[in-house]
Amino acid sequence: MKSLLIKMNVNGVDREVLVDPDDRLLDVLRDELNLKSVKEGCGTGDCGICTVLMDGKPVLSCIIPAFQANNHKIVTLEGLNSDPTMQKIQQSFRKYQAAQCGFCTPAMEVVGWHLLNTEKKVDKNRIKEAISGVLCRCTGYYDIVDAVYEVAQQ
Amino acid sequence: MEQAVFNLSQIEVFQPASLKEALKILNDNRDAEIIANATDLWPRIMNGEVKPKKLVDISGLRSELSYVKREKGVIRIGALTTISELSEHQFVSEKRYRAFNDAIKLFGSPQIRNRATVGGNICAASSSEDLIPVFLAYDAKVKLASVDGERIVSLDKFVVGKRELSKRHNEMMTEVFFEEPDDGYSSVFYKIGRRNTLIINLVNLAVVGKVQDKRVVDIRIAANRVKGKIPERARKTEEFLKGRTLDEETIADAQRVFGEELSLSDDFRASAEYRKQVLKVLLKRGLNVLGV
Structure with a gap:
């Protein structure tokens, strides 16, 4: 029996979900709310693939107990799909072929979007810092940096 | 089949609304662990290293x-x-x-x-x-x-x-x-690991001090390991340096004193000898930063 009731705003919608003490925010987003852009990589807070925005800041949903999301605002890539900046980022990812297997792509796009939405002047080093917490094992990162940089210059 | 000896879903979670309430819960529950934003504790709970029966979640405070x-x-x-x-x-x-x-x-x-x-x-x-x-x-x-x-x-x-x-x-x-140290103080921190993000340090070193006219007025040196496996001040090295003129000879002597003060152990990340060598180099760099 799930024992804890949590209330959170996910992608603009207020939700109430029953969770177990050992459920992670990641589990609730994927399994209860069907938000499959959020992926599990390492499960230990190292790879960054499970990144979501919590109260506007990138965090790792695999090491956040679901009960700690109570009364917080969560945004996943699904919640940003119609945002103009995110659409530009996604077009740019296609142009630069910044996705290969695609597993890290949602997390890369979310941290890229967060950077462009919080800072006015963004150079390539700043982009590298912003994506440094997300591992990609295919692209070698350059295409991802270029894709975000092109949007930063617009 | 392995017997489940510990069921995570049985953890009792307290979510106090105030510090006062949290302290009351802690007082009444000897076996409760404090959990803040969980970045360190949660992975250790998930892998079974820590097995709390009760958690006091203070992230709401x-x-x-x-x-x-x-x-x-x-x-x-x-x-x-x-x-x-x-x-x-x-x-x-x-x-x-x-x-x-x-x-x-x-x-x-x-x-x-x-x-x-x-x-x-x-x-x-x-x-x-x-x-x-x-x-x-x-x-x-x-x-x-x-x-x-x-x-x-x-x-x-x-x-x-x-x-x-x-x-x-x-x-x-x-x-x-x-x-607050007065604004004549300088400080520096070094961390050595295998990459630039998400590093688990092999060694780290913090140096805070005041050097006036090349003379060491005050200095404090701390590393993640000095003796054994806990972070500590390198007090012998500090005492050695205090009052001395910070020139090449003093720095070399300080490195030697520091090396003698360090009592490190090997582990799977690095050998004691490697750690000692790196810490001595970092001390030299730190002293040079202070001396400028």
């Missing part, structure tokens, strides 16, 4: 425990202040606090910095926590609160072993604070 205050020559940092919030405070950009700036930049990843807390890093109490040597080098003290009131303990008496804190079961660390 941010209005009381997240702050950086600078008043009357003292810097006070609330236990729930995140590393990102610490990085945004103006004091870390000053020369005398460069060690903080250096440590923050190398702390985990951006996502981790948005969650990990200053109090959590201290209370995690292992040699891989970078803020402990930094705070040690500023002679920091911690404030412990309980239903019985508050008491102050110096940080080197608080972190006493690997994952070991000297505190009563009903106490919670609520603040870390230190007297």
Whole structure:
């Protein structure tokens, strides 16, 4: 029996979900709310693939107990799909072929979007810092940096 | 088939709405563990290293425990202040606090910095926590609160072993604070690991000091390991350096004294010999920064 009731705003919608003490925010987003852009990589807070925005800041949903999301605002890539900046980022990812297997792509796009939405002047080093917490094992990162940089210059 | 000896879903979770309520719960539940923003503790619960029966979730106490205050020559940092919030405070950009700036930049990843807390890093109490040597080098003290009131303990008496804190079961660390060194002080922090993000340090070193006309007026040196496996001050090396003229010969002698003071052990990350060699090099670099 799930024992804890949590209330959170996910992608603009207020939700109430029953969770177990050992459920992670990641589990609730994927399994209860069907938000499959959020992926599990390492499960230990190292790879960054499970990144979501919590109260506007990138965090790792695999090491956040679901009960700690109570009364917080969560945004996943699904919640940003119609945002103009995110659409530009996604077009740019296609142009630069910044996705290969695609597993890290949602997390890369979310941290890229967060950077462009919080800072006015963004150079390539700043982009590298912003994506440094997300591992990609295919692209070698350059295409991802270029894709975000092109949007930063617009 | 393995018998499930511990069922995570049976953990009892308390979510107090105030510090006062949290302290009451801690007092009434001897077997309760404090969980802040969970970046260190949660993975250790998930892999079975820590098996709490009860958790007191203090992440909701941010209005009381997240702050950086600078008043009357003292810097006070609330236990729930995140590393990102610490990085945004103006004091870390000053020369005398460069060690903080250096440590923050190398702390985990951006996502981790948005969650990990200053109090959590201290209370995690292992040699891989970078803020402990930094705070040690500023002679920091911690404030412990309980239903019985508050008491102050110096940080080197608080972190006493690997994952070991000297505190009563009903106490919670609520603040870390230190007297501001005057602006003639300089500081630096180094961390050596295998990559630039999400490093688990092999060694780290914080140096805070004041050098006037090449003479060492004051110096404090702290590393993640000096003796054994806990962060500590290198007091013999400090004593050696105090009052001396900081030239090449003194630095070489200080490296030798430091090497003799270090009593390190091997582990799977690095050998004691390697750690000692690197720490001596970092000391030299740090002293050169102070001497400029």
